[in-house]
Amino acid sequence: MTNRKKQILGLLEKENRKMDAGEIASILSIDRSNISRYLNELHKEHVVKKIEGRPVLFALVEKDEENNQGLAPSFENLVGSGASLKVSIQQAKAAILYPPAGLHTIIYGETGTGKSLFAECMFNFSIESEILVQDAPFITFNCADYAQNPQLLFAQIFGVKKGAYTGAMEDRPGLIAKADQGILFLDEIHRLPPEGQEMLFTFIDKGIYRPLGESSETYHASVRIIGATTESSDAFLNTFNRRIPMAIHLPALKSRTIDERYEIVAQFMKQEANRLEKKVSLEREVMLAFMLYEAEGNIGQVKRDLKLVCAKAFLNYRTQQLDRLIIRQKELPLTVQKGLLKIKEFSGEIDQFIEKNRKYISFEPGSLEVVWSQDSSQNMDVYNKIDEKVESLSQRELETFDLETLIAQNVEGYFQTYITELTSNDIYQEMTNQKIWELANQLYDLAAEQLGRSFSKSMRFALALHLQSTIERIKTGRNIVHPDLNNIRKHYSKEFQIAIDLSGIVEDKLDIEIPFDEIGFITMFLAADIGEKRQKPQSRVAVIVMMHGKSTASSMLEAAQDLLNIPYGQAINMPLTMEVREAYEQLKEYVGNNLADMKEGLMLLTDMGSLNTFGNMIFEELGVRTKVITMASTMNVLEAVRMASIGRSLEDIYQSIQFSFQGMLKEQFKTAKDLKKAIVVTCFTGEGVAKKMYDRIQPLTEKQSLELITLQYLEKNNFKKRIDDLMTKYEIQAIVGTVEVTYQNIPFFSALDIFNDEKFELFTKLVIQDIPTEQIVLALEGMIKNVDSVQKLVLLLKKVTHQIEIDCHFSLEKGVNTGIVLHLAFLVDALLSKSQIRTFPRLDQFKKEHRMEMDIVHTHLLLLEKQYRTKIPESEIAYVSQMFIQNNQVKKVDKTQ
Numbered sequence: 001m002t003n004r005k006k007q008i009l010g011l012l013e014k015e016n017r018k019m020d021a022g023e024i025a026s027i028l029s030i031d032r033s034n035i036s037r038y039l040n041e042l043h044k045e046h047v048v049k050k051i052e053g054r055p056v057l058f059a060l061v062e063k064d065e066e067n068n069q070g071l072a073p074s075f076e077n078l079v080g081s082g083a084s085l086k087v088s089i090q091q092a093k094a095a096i097l098y099p100p101a102g103l104h105t106i107i108y109g110e111t112g113t114g115k116s117l118f119a120e121c122m123f124n125f126s127i128e129s130e131i132l133v134q135d136a137p138f139i140t141f142n143c144a145d146y147a148q149n150p151q152l153l154f155a156q157i158f159g160v161k162k163g164a165y166t167g168a169m170e171d172r173p174g175l176i177a178k179a180d181q182g183i184l185f186l187d188e189i190h191r192l193p194p195e196g197q198e199m200l201f202t203f204i205d206k207g208i209y210r211p212l213g214e215s216s217e218t219y220h221a222s223v224r225i226i227g228a229t230t231e232s233s234d235a236f237l238n239t240f241n242r243r244i245p246m247a248i249h250l251p252a253l254k255s256r257t258i259d260e261r262y263e264i265v266a267q268f269m270k271q272e273a274n275r276l277e278k279k280v281s282l283e284r285e286v287m288l289a290f291m292l293y294e295a296e297g298n299i300g301q302v303k304r305d306l307k308l309v310c311a312k313a314f315l316n317y318r319t320q321q322l323d324r325l326i327i328r329q330k331e332l333p334l335t336v337q338k339g340l341l342k343i344k345e346f347s348g349e350i351d352q353f354i355e356k357n358r359k360y361i362s363f364e365p366g367s368l369e370v371v372w373s374q375d376s377s378q379n380m381d382v383y384n385k386i387d388e389k390v391e392s393l394s395q396r397e398l399e400t401f402d403l404e405t406l407i408a409q410n411v412e413g414y415f416q417t418y419i420t421e422l423t424s425n426d427i428y429q430e431m432t433n434q435k436i437w438e439l440a441n442q443l444y445d446l447a448a449e450q451l452g453r454s455f456s457k458s459m460r461f462a463l464a465l466h467l468q469s470t471i472e473r474i475k476t477g478r479n480i481v482h483p484d485l486n487n488i489r490k491h492y493s494k495e496f497q498i499a500i501d502l503s504g505i506v507e508d509k510l511d512i513e514i515p516f517d518e519i520g521f522i523t524m525f526l527a528a529d530i531g532e533k534r535q536k537p538q539s540r541v542a543v544i545v546m547m548h549g550k551s552t553a554s555s556m557l558e559a560a561q562d563l564l565n566i567p568y569g570q571a572i573n574m575p576l577t578m579e580v581r582e583a584y585e586q587l588k589e590y591v592g593n594n595l596a597d598m599k600e601g602l603m604l605l606t607d608m609g610s611l612n613t614f615g616n617m618i619f620e621e622l623g624v625r626t627k628v629i630t631m632a633s634t635m636n637v638l639e640a641v642r643m644a645s646i647g648r649s650l651e652d653i654y655q656s657i658q659f660s661f662q663g664m665l666k667e668q669f670k671t672a673k674d675l676k677k678a679i680v681v682t683c684f685t686g687e688g689v690a691k692k693m694y695d696r697i698q699p700l701t702e703k704q705s706l707e708l709i710t711l712q713y714l715e716k717n718n719f720k721k722r723i724d725d726l727m728t729k730y731e732i733q734a735i736v737g738t739v740e741v742t743y744q745n746i747p748f749f750s751a752l753d754i755f756n757d758e759k760f761e762l763f764t765k766l767v768i769q770d771i772p773t774e775q776i777v778l779a780l781e782g783m784i785k786n787v788d789s790v791q792k793l794v795l796l797l798k799k800v801t802h803q804i805e806i807d808c809h810f811s812l813e814k815g816v817n818t819g820i821v822l823h824l825a826f827l828v829d830a831l832l833s834k835s836q837i838r839t840f841p842r843l844d845q846f847k848k849e850h851r852m853e854m855d856i857v858h859t860h861l862l863l864l865e866k867q868y869r870t871k872i873p874e875s876e877i878a879y880v881s882q883m884f885i886q887n888n889q890v891k892k893v894d895k896t897q
């Protein structure tokens with residue numbers, strides 16, 4: 001507990017009376033807003049109690065009040081314990097009591113059916129039955145929180161040994177160790193990756209486990225596993241049912257009886273009345289609507305919708321000084337009000353619960369009711385926020401204030417706990433950050449209510465992707481300019497105003513500042529369903545997906561188009577039998593036939609480094625500005641299609657994908673002129689170690705046209721941006737530094753490498769020319785007869801061989817580069833003279849074993865074919881590939897020694 005909170009508690013104890021925030025602030029000489037925040041936190045911790053009125057008063061909670069916070073969840077408290085949940089409860093009790101140590105259990109059910117609450121009831125039953133001791137641990141963990149990072153997920157569950165991965169500075173116990181002699185509840189257990197499942201099964205079978213990074217010692221624990229999942233596929237069921245013997249299925253809300261639905265609503269309202277210590281009344285139609293409406297999110301959604309209407313009622317109560325909270329039909333969300341359409345279907349059953357002539361159903365505070373979940377500390381958050389807002393306004397301001405706006409801006413944002421229960425685990429969430437996906441849905445829910453329109457799941461997904469890249473862009477300080485902001489404001493004024501409100505929510509949620517131009521893009525998402533009225537960009541960046549395989553490119557593009565509901569982009573498939581030259585010609589033909597659509601440039605997404613040079617060649621031959629993203633994933637394609645479809649620039653799309661997804665990107669948009677070579681030397685200060693490395697390298701460059709550039713490394717993205725800027729002027733041969741940088745396929749050498757003689761020799765051979773260009777040209781003069789400029793040929797060949805070495809991640813033996821340059825020079829001369837070319841023995845077998853290397857070599861040799869208007873036979877491509885493969889010393893510089 002902080003010192004400020006202790007000061008407040010000390011004052012309340014000393015005064016022994018009710019006090020308001022203003023008085024406490026005055027006595028303690030602390031800002032009133034801070035005092036209000038501390039008081040509300042103490043109230044959530046059940047240390048102080050709140051007495052409603054104007055102003056709100058606070059007092060210490062007495063000991064007898066501390067013990068009156070509600071009953072712990074138990075099977076007897078569950079609605080439907082004697083009906084729809086009867087069999088499930090019997091199964092759960094059998095699993096707990098099964099000798100000698102009970103059975104591991106998995107709970108199946110749709111989102112919002114109460115799986116977490118049911119697991120908590122199992123834990124409490126274990127204590128009641130004396131299977132577990134009173135202070136036994138009940139540990140909960142949502143596997144979805146780390147589903148995208150298996151390493152951290154394993155560390156959370158099984159623990160981690162010091163040094164297991166970068167950042168593991170000490171031994172840390174996992175959840176299994178913490179849950180020893182108790183229960184570990186794994187929510188969304190289907191999000192465990194296969195490796196995690198196997199480790200869990202080993203523990204279930206043998207009771208032993210190994211922390212991440214432990215290779216020898218095993219650990220024992222006595223933990224009962226309870227899993228929960230929405231998954232129902234046969235593959236999942238078969239896998240888990242074989243290892244977890246007890247499977248419990250919870251019914252969906254739609255299969256519950258009317259009387260159970262009545263009890264669910266009534267139980268929640270009793271709980272809210274207790275929390276607020278106020279009488280809560282519902283119009284008869286409100287109760288009927290909640291009993292009958294179709295809640296896709298089951299009980300979780302009912303809780304969320306009830307919480308929302310309770311918040312609205314509390315706001316009216318606080319601002320209008322009513323004697324009770326009243327929830328009226330007109331304040332219900334439209335989805336809830338639609339439940340009233342079913343009254344005729346259930347008229348006979350309804351009358352036994354609510355009399356026809358009864359106008360209100362009221363719930364009084366005072367009775368002990370079961371809490372809904374294990375952690376109820378957040379249940380008062382929304383009311384506290386309303387209190388804070390009301391207290392900050394004068395009576396005059398309250399009389400003129402727009403209550404709906406207050407709710408939209410200051411209440412709806414605090415329902416994250418409830419919204420989480422509604423979201424299902426599908427591809428949309430797997431491909432976006434969970435928090436961002438939920439925020440996008442929240443924003444669209446608000447917009448739908450204010451605009452009276454519905455928004456498709458694909459549009460929500462598109463906004464989630466947009467927000468994800470926006471956050472990255474803002475955090476890295478990259479500004480964006482909306483190309484048509486004034487027209488957007490003019491034509492979509494209503495949507496623009498709502499977008500301003502939504503941006504405020506985003507700012508509050510993510511603690512970032514949304515630029516005004518970004519509001520224009522949010523407006524476009526809100527206006528997306530207007531159809532023909534929406535103005536499309538006059539011209540857009542073209543997107544082409546080009547990948548190896550019969551249907552790889554088209555399948556990936558189709559997936560992106562379906563998810564975004566945008567029929568934009570072009571796919572070019574490359575069957576493995578297709579030659580690189582044929583693939584390039586196909587690309588060139590398509591671009592050439594669609595030059596009118598390429599005015600804003602071309603974004604080319606590929607799957608292998610062998611296609612890197614296509615962008616430069618398209619620019620040189622057709623003049624189309626091209627950026628290439630290699631090792632492209634579905635997320636890269638999604639982002640490219642989404643951004644291009646809304647008119648973003650080529651550079652903006654490229655940089656967004658580069659920063660957001662950290663793909664293996666290579667700068668392709670260069671002019672044909674040769675760039676000066678450079679080595680980047682970096683450390684945190686730009687001095688010290690960097691100076692020593694500089695001094696070590698500098699003598700090697702005295703006779704070379706090679707520049708050493710010292711850069712300070714403070715922050716990764718900023719450093720990479722500076723590398724991008726340098727690459728417009730230099731060909732970066734290598735990065736040398738104290739912090740490992742894997743970027744743009746540029747070779748990296750650590751400080752240890754530079755001061756290790758053996759590693760330094762490898763560095764020298766990679767970045768320093770063995771024989772100066774002038775000497776090679778002199779040796780070839782008079783021997784090369786069919787080329788106009790030998791010097792131009794040698795420069796091109798040195799560039800080609802160097803790039804092949806980098807793209808193949810090779811480090812060639814000393815002198816091999818020069819030998820390959822000489823070989824290629826004579827090959828070009830022989831091809832131009834129409835001399836007979838030798839065959840390569842067992843060519844098909846070599847192609848099969850070294851397809852990637854041959855593709856990379858052939859792609860770069862296309863520059864020779866274009867320059868000298870010849871065709872290099874496949875047998876010669878195999879010979880050149882073989883030279884690189886056989887002379888490769890190490891495929892990757894070892895940085896661990």
